[in-house]
Amino acid sequence: MKFSLGVVLNPLDQLTELARTAEECGFSSIALPDSIFFAEQAAAAYPYTHDGRRFWNADTPWVDPLIAAAAMGAVTSRIRFYTQVLKLGPRNPVLLARQVGSVANLTGNRFGLGVGLGWTPDESLWCGAPFADRGARADEAVEVLRLILGGGMVEYHGKHFEFGRVQMSPAPTEPVPVYVGGHAEPALRRAARTGDGWTSAMMRFDRLRAVIERLAVLRREYGREDVPFEIQAVCVDRFGLDGYREQADAGVTDAIVVPWLSYGAGFDADLATKQDGIRRFADDVIARMT
DSSP: OEEEEEOTTOOGGGHHHHHHHHHHTTOOEEEEOOOOOOOSSOSSOOTTSTTSOOSSOTTOOOOOHHHHHHHHHTTOSSOEEEESOEEOTTSOHHHHHHHHHHHHHHTTSOEEEEEEOOSOHHHHHTTTOOSTTHHHHHHHHHHHHHHHHTOSSEEEEOSSOEEEEEOOSSOOSSOOOEEEEOSSHHHHHHHHHHOSEEEEEEEOHHHHHHHHHHHHHHHHHTTOTTSOOEEEEEESSOOHHHHHHHHHHHTOSEEEEOGGGGGTOOTTOOHHHHHHHHHHHIIIIIHHHO
């Protein structure tokens, strides 16, 4: 089982040093959140809290995850980065392919693209993209991304996206993995059918285990049960060495963690406190999982 460092709600000036420390301590990846803007009046309820409220506010720090990956990649050499998850709906996949390919090249193929539909119409509509048919648009967007990032002169003629023969150089020298987020049945089907893995938002263990079992059924249905597949999880009620072993037994391959929270520090803790939490977690959990 691997461990990814979650850096949601972190001040931007801490990110590069947290990446250095996580790499030194044996973390596999950095999981990078995405939020384009904070709408004063959201058009939909946030789906991952019990009351539909967002757990951040207008002053909460966010950074574009692709730019963050490039910055942290420049000060590290082994640790990987993936978006968890990037909102695909508001973004044009042709432009996004240029950005993803750049990050993949600049980090030496240490980047994975986690994608989701986005939960609120605001982000799509105010960025000039339709919110309707977002599932079908996402399916085409993933096809476009894989096509362009595969290299060479390509073209695409779909229902939602269309372009003539183009080439973006240099293409990544290795395929960029695509991880699909979302808890609803259509998202699980999309992950099983097209993804290199599935990534969760905040989820209780019993529900997480049920979703992993469902994904296994769907992957068999699509004939992909033997294809490597990541299960990236944010589990909210299984912690400590025994808790992570329980997650691994359920099928989690990559636990996304915020270590300093386990030792009493908050999201607003100073850098040294967070680095101490990373080192303690590495000693208490990572070193003892093998």
